[in-house]
């Protein structure tokens with residue numbers, strides 16, 4: 001039975017998934033499966049972008065036939081000739097005799113090499129910049145040689161601003177019912193697979209990927225449709241930012257990847273001790289046994305991290321087999337710009353270290369640490385200092401060095417809580433939706449974390465209903481409050497609980513962003529919609545890390561700051577009754593009668609803690 005997905009009014013995904021494939025291209029394990037994407041554009045002329053692998057031929061034909069509903073297929077655009085995308089060309093040529101194949105000259109040669117079909121009379125050859133009008137849509141063909149084969153081209157639909165990107169922006173993993181990257185927690189569940197796909201499939205061709213990125217930078221792109229993995233329609237900048245780093249061979253993280261090959265555990269022991277030393281210095285490490293972890297995972301990690309340590313026993317007077325394969329793989333994938341440390345082991349003639357270095361010297365801009373550690377059979381006590389020296393040398397080249405020593409931690413008596421009030425904050429209405437329920441609360445902790453992609457963090461008190469709604473739905477809006485915001489707005493959103501009030505009932509003019517969540521239209525100068533990618537638990541509060549998916553400004557009025565609120569919005573406290581003993585909440589004015597104020601007291605109105613109370 002057909003199983004297709006609508007992308008837009010005119011565009012349908014007619015691809016299919018394969019979860020039985022053991023090794024993609026015969027070399028890359030795909031434990032989460034893989035999707036073969038094909039897209040059908042139905043305009044006055046009907047166009048199919050690429051076909052699929054022979055393993056999913058049947059499902060693809062069912063999808064295509066159903067989507068066409070008896071209409072003829074006018075064009076097949078062949079963007080990439082690797083057989084996982086071209087296996088059904090001959091079948092389509094036979095089924096749709098009036099179909100024209102749109103491809104470049106190189107592609108035509110490849111079609112003839114792979115398949116025995118006579119298509120010369122029904123081919124439209126295109127080159128860089130050529131266009132095809134299908135009615136409402138204008139398709140522009142952009143050559144992308146070596147991303148990943150020489151014939152590759154991508155297609156830009158300038159009508160809907162969609163880039164059909166061939167292998168670029170692809171990802172391992174079956175689609176599991178979703179089609180769009182924003183339907184899943186891509187950063188958590190798929191970014192590793194996107195990196196593994198990129199680095200292993202097109203990692204060698206960084207220059208060519210950069211050229212394609214340069215061409216794409218001149219286009220307005222609202223959607224990316226790759227040949228494998230999810231379609232991008234939101235937060236496209238997040239995957240673009242990764243591609244910029246990967247194509248330039250720049251690391252994503254300043255941290256150390258340790259890959260080791262060990263026969264009897266002694267080389268592994270040296271690697272473990274080094275990793276432990278690095279952790280003691282506050283440096284993140286990841287470790288791989290190259291005889292166990294597939295090389296494609298280690299290649300991806302080598303692209304991710306800035307510092308690489310290779311530890312290998314000597315075997316047949318050379319590098320251990322699995323390590324030798326890994327090093328060759330890294331060299332052929334063009335790894336560059338890394339700092340490298342090497343550990344070698346050998347019971348009578350250690351050679352692996354020098355050989356690893358000689359191989360990696362072929363790569364551009366590699367910095368080798370001088371302190372190569374040679375183990376003779378097993379690590380001895382006197383070598384612990386040598387390992388510490390290697391750790392020091394690595395640490396010296398990592399810019400962020402934390403000292404986790406307990407003795408260096410500030411003691412509570414050294415912390416003056418009022419210092420925190422000197423930090424400048426804004427004020428915001430955080431809104432969320434859970435089912436039919438709208439709710440919101442006041443927060444002062446919205447911070448932009450990164451620019452590419454744009455990520456923000458918010459800290460939210462767990463006692464609030466909005467906290468639970470954001471945690472459940474993973475979506476929220478932030479309305480940035482202006483200096484015109486009245487105290488009543490703060491009372492409405494800050495001093496009541498959404499559990500027994502409808503905080504939006506007064507806000508008739510509220511509108512909703514594309515995530516369906518309300519935002520304020522008055523006393524607000526900007527609105528940000530975000531999708532939560534990570535939740536950090538900090539006792540009384542959760543910190544939500546989120547990708548910005550929509551953001552727009554409403555006015556040029558100045559934003560309200562926390563200080564402005566205290567100085568100009570919040571009513572001044574009335575003189576305390578004579579001899580009255582107690583504490584007043586500086587946030588909402590609630591008065592706690594009595595002495596002393598319990599240190600764990602939470603304001604029943606605005607949920608702020610004892611630190612926000614002052615003596616009457």
Ligand code: FEO
Pocket residue numbers: 080082084085148149167227228
């Ligand atoms: Fe799935 Fe280079 O192709």
